[in-house]
Amino acid sequence: MTEVPEHLLQRAAEARARLTGAPAPESADGDAAPAAAVPAAVTPDPTPAVPEEPKAPEPVAPYVEAGLRRKTMPVWIIPVLVFMPFWAIYYVGYLENPPVTGGFAFEGGEAYGVQCAGCHGGAGGGGTGRQLSGGEVIATFPATDEGVAQMVYWVASGTAGAVDGVYGDPDRPGGQREAGSFGVMGGFGGGLSTEELAAVVYHERSSFGELDAETIEHELHLLEELVHVVDEAGESFDGASLDNVRLWVDAASAKLAAETEMAAE
Template identity: 35%
Template sequence: MTEVPEYLLERSRQRRIDLGLLEDDGSGGAAAATGTPDSATLASSGPSTADVIAAAKADAKLELQAEPGIEPLWVSAARSRTRIPMWALPVMFFLPLWAFVYVKLTEPPPEPVTAITEGAATYAARCASCHGGAGAGSEGGGVGRPLYNGEVLLTFPRLETDMLHWLEVGSEGIGIGNSYGATDRPEGAHISGETGANMPGFGGTLSEYKIYSVARYIREMLSGEQVSDEEVAAREAEWEALGGGKDAGGGGHGGH
């Protein structure tokens, strides 16, 4: 059995008497007058476990009564924090929707598809691998003939016949060893297959309006052909009549 010093029990009993939790039966004075008991007396009159528990509970109750009105910190924080006003709830709910609509309304409209923009996409997909992005061809590390700086205009003075036919049939259609384009070129007519890099025909893989648009891009943008406004309008009308303007996908991947 756990032994508790007599003076601690007496002090706990006295505090309970002072608070009115226990009546004074006079036993405390008698215990004090007798002095410190011997070991036999402590063994016979020592406090029980129930007395020890009761004394501990009494001390805990005294501590609670000594500090009234103290609440936990989390309760104080909850009482003092600023609450969201009710009118803000619908605003917060519709804010993501408003942001989505705002972004969509402020996006610039897509650029219109023209023969030149479509021709640029087709050239990048079908021609740039051999002739280079700027049309330098063999002069810029490619395997195809140069198309820039007026070279195409010397070979094909006319768009509607010579150049479109060449793009449609290629080297095989002209015949290896045969001349094509203008025969009065300063350095002589070009011969099909003489460079070792045969030009493929695109008549079976590209639509007419895409062949027309890439021919215009090569002539007007890479080779610098000067075209009047009236001629540009006529070419745009021809491109649309062939079916141009229906997509901006260019000519697919690869090719020459």
């Protein structure tokens, strides 16, 4: 029979002890079985489990740390993002309209589409309101200071503002317009700003009046100047008399003539 080495016997005894729960016998050479070898279930630790200290975050590489520290979106990008669509709209408008005349003409077209096209048609062909296209608007309100003043006054005050029941050129082919002969148009002096009203007059005259380019340019400057005159006087087209409007147009026309003279020198 082969001798089983002492240390193997000892290990077997220890294993048996672990399974049965009996204490392991001391080894012959006095080697105590390590306490850790006894499972916790067999001899439970009487002290309650101490909650673990929260672990310090694991150290990360410096470049990862820099990435985590950095905000994903810098604060200054917010106003930039908010502003961008407006810039895009402005830029498209800028491309479509040369800067000098663009604002006024664009504004007039906008106002016409919103306030007038419903009755006068998108292309000025008429409907509930009279036809303006084909030069009709200029037949009623000729390309003179008086014609412009009469038209501004008409758009501001409408049918109800007509002086002596008539409006426009007394020598109009087919006779002077009689107010109310085609229906009733309300006044826009209260609904449109000074600039919008002048701009919509410009839009109708330049788009439907069949005027030559030089006259259109002159009327643009005249109507822009008219806005300055009215603004500087602290006045408005709302409730203004035809004579008021005539005076303002005359003042604008005189300023324009003086500027043209100065530019020519």
